[in-house]
Amino acid sequence: MSSTAPHVLVIPSPAQGHVIPLLEFSQCLAKLGCRVTFVNSEYDLNRVMKSLEGKNYMDEKIHLVSIPDGMEPWEDRSDFGKLTKRFLLVMPGKLKELMEEMNEREGEKIDCVIADGIMGWALDLAAKMKIRRAALWTSSAASLALAFSIPKLIDDGIINSNGTPIKKHVIQLAPNMPAMNSEQFFWACVGDLPTQKLIFDFMVDNVKAMKVADFLFCNSTYDLEAASFTMLPELLPVGPLLASNRLGNSAGYYRQEDSNCLKWLDQQPPNSVIYIAFGSFTVFDKIQFQELALGLELCNRPFLWVVRPNITRDKKDAYPEGFQDRVATRGRMIGWAPQQKVLSHPSIACFLSHCGWNSTMEGLSNGVPFLCWPYLSDQLLNQSYICEIWKVGLNFDKDKSGIITREEIKNKVDQVLGDENFKGRAMELKGKALSSVREGGSSYKTFQNFIEWLKS
Numbered sequence: 001m002s003s004t005a006p007h008v009l010v011i012p013s014p015a016q017g018h019v020i021p022l023l024e025f026s027q028c029l030a031k032l033g034c035r036v037t038f039v040n041s042e043y044d045l046n047r048v049m050k051s052l053e054g055k056n057y058m059d060e061k062i063h064l065v066s067i068p069d070g071m072e073p074w075e076d077r078s079d080f081g082k083l084t085k086r087f088l089l090v091m092p093g094k095l096k097e098l099m100e101e102m103n104e105r106e107g108e109k110i111d112c113v114i115a116d117g118i119m120g121w122a123l124d125l126a127a128k129m130k131i132r133r134a135a136l137w138t139s140s141a142a143s144l145a146l147a148f149s150i151p152k153l154i155d156d157g158i159i160n161s162n163g164t165p166i167k168k169h170v171i172q173l174a175p176n177m178p179a180m181n182s183e184q185f186f187w188a189c190v191g192d193l194p195t196q197k198l199i200f201d202f203m204v205d206n207v208k209a210m211k212v213a214d215f216l217f218c219n220s221t222y223d224l225e226a227a228s229f230t231m232l233p234e235l236l237p238v239g240p241l242l243a244s245n246r247l248g249n250s251a252g253y254y255r256q257e258d259s260n261c262l263k264w265l266d267q268q269p270p271n272s273v274i275y276i277a278f279g280s281f282t283v284f285d286k287i288q289f290q291e292l293a294l295g296l297e298l299c300n301r302p303f304l305w306v307v308r309p310n311i312t313r314d315k316k317d318a319y320p321e322g323f324q325d326r327v328a329t330r331g332r333m334i335g336w337a338p339q340q341k342v343l344s345h346p347s348i349a350c351f352l353s354h355c356g357w358n359s360t361m362e363g364l365s366n367g368v369p370f371l372c373w374p375y376l377s378d379q380l381l382n383q384s385y386i387c388e389i390w391k392v393g394l395n396f397d398k399d400k401s402g403i404i405t406r407e408e409i410k411n412k413v414d415q416v417l418g419d420e421n422f423k424g425r426a427m428e429l430k431g432k433a434l435s436s437v438r439e440g441g442s443s444y445k446t447f448q449n450f451i452e453w454l455k456s
């Protein structure tokens with residue numbers, strides 16, 4: 001390891017959908033010659049190390065370290081509002097200590113802090129310590145444009161100063177951007193009112209910190225989100241952040257991946273399998289979970305379904321009676337997939353997804369049509385992109401009791417797979433997404449310019 005290589009400190013928000021892209025970004029920087037200190041929470045580092053056991057997935061120039069997140073090991077971290085409240089009390093002080101120690105050690109001085117866009121406090125800390133700083137926004141450029149528009153939304157009477165929508169409004173920030181329903185603003189559809197206010201205030205602070213960072217990156221591309229990037233000239237694309245771009249493997253998982261599913265996919269006909277995954281957060285009630293299972297059964301097609309152990313509140317007997325036996329010859333349920341590899345497998349026909357931004361970028365980059373089942377936050381906006389702007393998927397309608405029925409699932413799966421235009425448009429977008437990371441592409445150029453700047 002050369003001591004003249006720039007040394008960056010990278011800090012993600014302690015959440016799966018953030019650790020994966022920030023670590024991928026770090027792997028790209030390491031490949032370009034940087035030394036990276038990657039700061040997980042202690043709890044997350046344990047999980048990440050466990051999932052990496054026996055695997056040579058990490059660049060040797062990346063050093064994984066940890067600081068506490070203010071929660072006890074046995075506490076539930078799935079309530080993001082509670083986790084945020086707690087880590088804000090502890091992490092800033094601990095990160096400061098860590099950075100001061102590193103800066104004093106020979107050859108470990110930090111040249112730049114790269115923080116998750118929702119860890120604005122880390123950017124503030126870097127500024128106070130007179131360290132250069134960059135932010136990576138892990139969701140769409142459109143969602144960042146929305147966050148940057150908060151003062152205008154308040155002035156226009158669309159939200160109050162707590163972020164609460166004053167009335168139901170559908171807004172479009174610019175032509176060719178997805179329409180946004182004010183009740184679905186990403187801070188306004190998370191938890192109860194106090195949680196929404198906490199997330200809103202947190203976002204206001206994050207926006208302030210991002211605005212004055214030296215660099216602001218987004219896991220997206222100009223070609224996919226031209227209008228949103230036009231609204232934010234300071235925002236630079238680095239996406240899609242995929243391990244395959246650097247011929248590597250994804251790291252940063254909180255769970256062991258089940259790689260056997262790839263062998264199972266090898267045995268399926270091309271373009272036949274429905275892949276179903278809801279990211280790391282989504283929780284189902286038993287009725288909806290069972291209806292989804294029965295919908296997949298009704299589709300009568302091969303499927304690979306990621307059923308995290310905590311995906312339902314009722315841990316026991318989650319599946320409908322006899323379901324597993326009935327689908328045994330064509331369905332497979334696993335706890336955690338190597339998703340990026342799954343989506344690039346030729347047997348995959350479509351992706352039934354919660355539309356987290358990483359999943360969205362991964363599906364697009366592989367030319368896979370979507371069936372959208374958003375849950376909260378930016379996922380509703382991502383669904384609008386998929387269905388209305390890019391037209392590479394369909395959403396589900398709920399029945400009168402608020403359920404997505406098995407018949408609706410079969411109907412929409414049949415529609416997406418029965419209309420070649422979805423696949424055709426998805427393949428076009430794949431080309432656009434991947435051209436940005438190839439030599440000369442916009443994301444490629446962002447990395448080159450950033451490295452030059454780091455070395456300057």
Ligand SMILES: O=c1ccn([C@@H]2O[C@H](COP(=O)(O)OP(=O)(O)O[C@H]3O[C@H](CO)[C@@H](O)[C@H](O)[C@H]3O)[C@@H](O)[C@H]2O)c(=O)[nH]1
Nearest residue numbers: 017020138139279280281306336337339356357358359377
């Ligand atoms: O079996 C699985 C399931 C998921 N993943 C990976 O886990 C990540 C999940 O990220 P994402 O699809 O964005 O979902 P969340 O985990 O829900 O991500 C959170 O963070 C995202 C980025 O900010 C937001 O867009 C989401 O709404 C928010 O819930 C992706 O890289 C997937 O490839 C796997 O590798 N295997």
